[in-house]
Amino acid sequence: MFVQWSPLYSVGIDELDDQHRQIIDMINLLHEALPKRDSAAEIRQVLVRLVEYTQKHFSAEERYLQQLHYPALETQREEHRELVRDLREILLRLKRGEDISVRKLLAFLKNWWITHIEREDLKYASWVRRHRSELSPRT
Ligand SMILES: [Fe+2]
Numbered sequence: 649m650f651v652q653w654s655p656l657y658s659v660g661i662d663e664l665d666d667q668h669r670q671i672i673d674m675i676n677l678l679h680e681a682l683p684k685r686d687s688a689a690e691i692r693q694v695l696v697r698l699v700e701y702t703q704k705h706f707s708a709e710e711r712y713l714q715q716l717h718y719p720a721l722e723t724q725r726e727e728h729r730e731l732v733r734d735l736r737e738i739l740l741r742l743k744r745g746e747d748i749s750v751r752k753l754l755a756f757l758k759n760w761w762i763t764h765i766e767r768e769d770l771k772y773a774s775w776v777r778r779h780r781s782e783l784s785p786r787t
Pocket residue numbers: 709724728764768769
């Protein structure tokens with residue numbers, strides 16, 4: 649497997665962990681399509697799905713963090729915006745018929761997600777853990 653999800657990446661929120669796993673699955677699909685003959689259409693299809701799903705995930709994550717008044721939300725938003733912009737640019741280049749290096753794209757995606765989860769997402773995970781008692785209504 650090209651990228652493997654690990655419990656160490658868990659942000660402690662099932663829905664968001666699940667979305668991270670789905671994204672990793674799609675990156676692995678992209679990786680598996682690589683050695684196939686005539687894989688261009690398949691690669692494009694997976695990539696379109698990956699971009700759509702990534703945007704859906706970022707919205708869910710940002711909505712969640714906003715509800716909790718997470719103080720570093722802007723850093724999250726900034727990184728998310730940058731990735732979406734880069735991915736859209738790549739899709740556009742594919743649409744125009746330009747050749748892109750899928751190998752480089754895969755290395756970039758793997759590095760982006762692992763770094764982002766480890767550096768930014770785990771930061772909100774521990775913030776949420778520390779503030780959970782104040783955040784949830786006491787009964
Ligand atoms: Fe994030």
